[in-house]
Amino acid sequence: MRALAFHAPFSLSCESVPDPRLELPTDVLVRVELAAICGSDLHVYRGVERGLDAGTVMGHEFLGCVVESGSEVRRWKSGARVVSPFSTCCGACFFCRRDLFSRCERGQLFGWVEHGRGLHGGQAEYVRVPLADATLVALPAGVPDDQALLAGDVLSTGLHCAENGGIRAGDLVVVLGCGPVGLAALIGARSLGARAVLAVDSVAERLALAETYGGIPLELSGDVGARVRAQSEGRGADVVLEVVGSPQASLLAYQLVRTGGTISAPGVHNEPAFAFTPGQVYDKNLTYRAGRAPARAYMERVLARLAARELDVSALFSHRMTLEEGPRGYELFDQKRENCTKVLLRP
Numbered sequence: 001m002r003a004l005a006f007h008a009p010f011s012l013s014c015e016s017v018p019d020p021r022l023e024l025p026t027d028v029l030v031r032v033e034l035a036a037i038c039g040s041d042l043h044v045y046r047g048v049e050r051g052l053d054a055g056t057v058m059g060h061e062f063l064g065c066v067v068e069s070g071s072e073v074r075r076w077k078s079g080a081r082v083v084s085p086f087s088t089c090c091g092a093c094f095f096c097r098r099d100l101f102s103r104c105e106r107g108q109l110f111g112w113v114e115h116g117r118g119l120h121g122g123q124a125e126y127v128r129v130p131l132a133d134a135t136l137v138a139l140p141a142g143v144p145d146d147q148a149l150l151a152g153d154v155l156s157t158g159l160h161c162a163e164n165g166g167i168r169a170g171d172l173v174v175v176l177g178c179g180p181v182g183l184a185a186l187i188g189a190r191s192l193g194a195r196a197v198l199a200v201d202s203v204a205e206r207l208a209l210a211e212t213y214g215g216i217p218l219e220l221s222g223d224v225g226a227r228v229r230a231q232s233e234g235r236g237a238d239v240v241l242e243v244v245g246s247p248q249a250s251l252l253a254y255q256l257v258r259t260g261g262t263i264s265a266p267g268v269h270n271e272p273a274f275a276f277t278p279g280q281v282y283d284k285n286l287t288y289r290a291g292r293a294p295a296r297a298y299m300e301r302v303l304a305r306l307a308a309r310e311l312d313v314s315a316l317f318s319h320r321m322t323l324e325e326g327p328r329g330y331e332l333f334d335q336k337r338e339n340c341t342k343v344l345l346r347p
Contacts, residue, residue, distance in 0.1 A: 002347065003057040003124030004326040009047030012327045017057060020120065020128035025072035028132040030082065034149050035123045036061040036317075037326070037333050037343040038086075039179050040268055041111070045330055048270050051114045059345075060086035060110035061153050062122030063145060066132075075133045082136040083303075084122065084129060085295040086110060086153045091134030101296035106131060123326060125347045137299045143306045146344055147313050150184075151306070154342075155313065156298035157266050158184020161241050162192055164289040165264035169193030171238035172231050174224075174256050175215065178206035180316045180342045181266065182243035186215045187311065189241065196231060200224055200252075205339040209315060228256050236261060243267055250275035254286070262287040316342050323347045 003017045020029060038061050043049040063083040066076045076082065089096050089104035096104050108130065111121025120127065129135055139148055158181050167173060173194040175186050178201035189197045190213070199215030201207050207217035218224050228237050236258030242249050245267035253263045254276045263286065281288065305311050318341040321329045329343035 001125040002323055003120075004059065004323065006044060006052055006056045006058055007054045010045065012045065012058065012330055014324045014326050017055070017124070020126050022068060022070050023128065024130060025070040026131050026133065027070045028066050028073055028076050028129050028136070029068040030062070030064045030084070030127050030129055031067045032062050032122055032124055032127055032347050033064040034062065034145050035059050035323075035345045035347065036149055037123070037329055037345065038153055039181060041330070042334055043268055043270065044111075045334060049268070053113045053116065053118075056111065056113040056118070057120035057124050057127075058111050059121035059123030061149055062110075062127060063139060063149050063152070064127075067126070069132070073132050076136060081139040083139055083148050083152050083299070084110070084136055085156070085299060087295075088119070088129065088131045088135045089296050090131050096134070099294055099297040101294040102292040103294075123323065123345055125323070135296065137296075137303065140303050140307045143303060144314065146317055147306050147311070148303060149344075150180075150313055150316065151299045151302040153295055154180045154316070155184045155302045155311075156295035157181050157293040158186075159188040159298055159302065160293035160295070161185040161243065161264050161266035162188030164266070165189070165239035165241055165262050166287070167192040167194055167239050170195045172228070173197045174228060174237040174240045174253075175199045175210070176240060176242045176249050176253055177201060177244035178203070178210045178215075179243065182241070183209055183213055183316060184313070185241045185243055185266070186210055186213050187313075189239070190214050194239075198224075198228060198231065198237070203336055205318075206341060209341065212315065224252070225255060232258065235259070238262070239264065245269050247271050247275040254280065254284075257284070257286065260285045262289065265290040266293055317344045318342060320344045320346065
């Protein structure tokens with residue numbers, strides 16, 4: 001089959017790789033109809049996250065059609081159309097029973113193979129899905145495929161970010177970073193009743209998108225602190241959703257949040273230490289919440305909102321490409337060229 005394979009930082013190729021096959025009786029094989037490039041794929045692409053084996057098939061956002069099921073699979077037969085979260089889950093362990101599916105004791109991330117062990121990703125013609133009964137979700141009728149795809153990561157992660165912030169009706173919220181997850185977090189904050197959501201970024205097209213979703217766009221190079229203080233009687237934001245994943249963003253979040261406020265950080269951080277000290281957290285009575293989103297816990301809810309036409313997030317995709325064009329899609333997304341916000345791939 002054809003797939004996007006990792007070889008080294010900034011080196012991907014669309015090439016022929018062995019077809020996946022059933023390895024366990026709880027597996028299914030899915031023929032991929034749509035996949036996407038995620039911001040967290042760029043951590044690997046840039047070499048910031050290391051350890052991936054050369055030849056690993058990339059990608060953890062995909063949907064498609066079941067073509068083969070293991071003998072112990074009960075929910076999925078050939079022909080079922082499904083969407084996947086970015087990691088597998090068993091649905092029965094200590095963490096799954098507490099809806100922390102992203103930390104399942106048997107779970108694996110799609111698109112991560114290290115020292116020969118792990119799970120290939122979905123930027124390919126076919127993908128093996130372990131623990132399929134608990135992992136996969138049926139595609140509901142009436143939801144456009146490109147939007148349903150986002151339920152497996154971007155929309156669920158953004159909603160989790162907003163809920164982790166403990167947003168209450170009337171809160172002033174700041175979103176740092178208006179990439180796809182940041183925009184989904186903005187949507188989540190508004191749905192939770194935030195009175196205003198200030199959306200901070202340095203990329204004009206992302207700020208324009210934030211405004212279409214009800215955010216107040218703020219250019220990063222401006223005096224963001226002054227705008228936040230002006231909206232909050234000088235106190236600062238009740239909640240800051242830090243969706244960048246850098247020390248600079250962490251420090252800005254600390255500076256913008258009010259005493260007694262909350263920072264919610266859903267993204268991957270690779271720096272060795274916090275940008276602020278335990279003493280600073282103490283002095284501000286700060287709540288800081290972070291971690292990998294349990295996307296599987298949100299997917300039915302997100303898909304129901306899409307089916308009810310409560311959300312329209314098709315605008316998050318700026319580029320639609322074939323799998324063969326995938327390496328160029330990574331370049332555009334990484335360098336934010338051609339107003340790129342997110343890339344959809346069709347095998």
